[in-house]
Amino acid sequence: MLLSVIIVNYNVKYFLEQCLCSVRKAIGAVTAETGGPDVEVWVVDNNSTDKSIEYLQGRFPFVQYIKNPVNQGFSKANNQAIQKAAGKYILFLNPDTILPEDAFTKCIAFMESTADAGALGVQMIDGTGQYLKESKRGFPSLWVSFCKMSGLTRWLPHSKIFARYYMGHLSNQETNKVDILSGAFMMVKKAALDKTGGFDEQFFMYGEDIDLSYRIQQAGYHNYYFAPCTIIHFKGESTRKDSKYVRQFYKAMVQFVQKHFHGELAWFYTGLLEAVIWLRAAITVVSREHGERSIKYEGTPSFYLAGDEKSGNEVRSVLSSFPNYSITAVPEDAKEWIFCEGPAYSFAQIIDQLKTCPSWLKPFIHASGTYTIVGSHSKDQRGYVIVME
Template sequence: MLSVVIVNYNVKYFLEQCLCSVKKAMESSGTHAGPDFQAQAEVLVVDNHSSDGSIDYLQSRFPFVRFIANTENTGFARANNQALQQCRGKYILFLNPDTILPEDAFGLCFSFMEAHPDAGALGVRMIDGSGRYLPESKRGFPAPWVSFCKMSGLTKLFPHSKLLARYYLGHLSPAATHPVDVLSGAFMWVRKAVLDKTGGFDERFFMYAEDIDLSYRIQQSGYHNYYLPTPTIIHFKGESTRRDVRYVRLFYTAMIQFVQKHFTGPGAWFYVALLRSFIYLKSIGTESRKEMKGKATSLPTSYITGNVENVVHIIKKIGNKRIIEGGPDSADELIYAEGLQYSFKDIIAAMQNNPAQKKIRIHAAGSNSIVGSDSKNILGEIIILDN
């Protein structure tokens, strides 16, 4: 029915929250996908030689997951393909470990794919760890003009222009369903029959641009890629890789690989030269950027809401934050405790109603951690709870 594939590299606590949400989504899928969905679904986690003890930590907590341990970091594309060879599902969901899903995610996606035989793949609306919409939820192919507008800043200046903002398809409403060019590899639901035609991810891409390449090949095979505004998922940014000089070089080198693979003609060399120049300029800017740190005058204040028994457990364990009872408005950050009284879907809805842009942390019922991420440029916060 469905095979969920997750590639992990040193993010065991974020993956813990992700797997908690995956489990709930599997249990809740019967409403849309039928009672047999959960029994036929499978979850495969490929660990790319993590040094944080991910498998030892997670295996006993999630016995329904099939863990595959690599002895080296094989890269995102190869690790996904490794799991793909073992998948039995009609649909394959390539999912990042730093994501959290609402309970109805699988059922809604399954229903859409069943009703749209022209759909080769779909992606969904994504928000970051503060509840902000992530524009990479839907993208256009990075043709020369599209990329020039993105790199030159024109896309940022005219975010809704059909001509100048095609990189993020800014002219298409994030609140509506659309056929789009590129889906994000953070959540990429693909028909297995289509992957049998196109093949999996191109392993020449070690990291980045492999989702663009696969999206392109899906369209070339005669199918459409769709963006869905519901369900909405959380995608914490900057967890598996930091947005540093190495990231800049890896990302734009992957873009050069994509251009060299799919673009020909006299303009291709200029496009590659433009990308190489941008790598150089962006690297200089990243290296020279100083991180500004303010001096904290007191312990940060946290307001906890959600499942009552989880709240009691968390209050006993947090030692570097001051828990307040006055209400969310007077707190520096909000901690949402998922459980019977507060679902992942409730948390995601509340996060999007965060006008003050407060820091948000999430604790899944039964997990041993609280996680949150405020920016794609720095690693998120992890609070480890004692058993």
């Protein structure tokens, strides 16, 4: 087996549906190149309450499912699937992502040709096409973390000295060695995992990708940011920037420091992080509901359908009967565009199109053959789902 894809799901079945449609296309590209079934997919469901497994099983029979009776957390759920995975490479993938058709072939080819590569991450954009800075990160040393928390990184985003947290001195368009990769898309050599072990299960959520990236480097490998591959990560769908998120994130950072930092400054670093936890939580006033939500607009939103005509007709035939939505044939009349994937318009083309979207546009994506449309217009807010059934 060449590749094992592992996805941990919790109450995002509609976003995962779109993700698996893109994964299926990427598997097809590998099969066409190798001539064999060289990719397996594992979905680990952490006790979702939205009947995710029941919804997905019939639609994606090629996926192998693990259903947990309780929420095991991100690290433990991934480790469950690692124990069963047979691939030479393991891809940890978030459920709120969409991949181009050539994602697997490109990334595997790079890993095969780069002997010192232990893990690979890719260029990520959000649901509006904006580059996500966490695509590449530096090791969170005391200085790097101070620059991030003090705002120096934000004020001097391209400085090698002050912006190392997001490695702002490195071009987003060039492949480079980096310290830390995102767990949203992290392809790891199984041989490297055999040396390091999987995710540390003391990290329930957040920080586990930093810890694993660091251990991969400690084992003698390098982590690479691979610029030629771009994916969509609807980050707001899996990351809620409320006070609970702030506490969980910085708690994970404290755990990381206590695990890997030693010496006289370790206590200072830990104390600083703990102070930030309460400061950031106190000033965070964002409040959002759990799970996916239906779209709500004042008035009647007007959508423009772009992309594959057959896929667009799937959307048109359903939405035209909904009184809350309308469809226009004039692009300039709509701020909401639905990019319709299908034989004539690939996921890769959608991703390229998103990169050029104007800031006022609210994009959505519909994969051919599905009954859902998804979108996320802010990395700090939950995404939207239109269910057409």
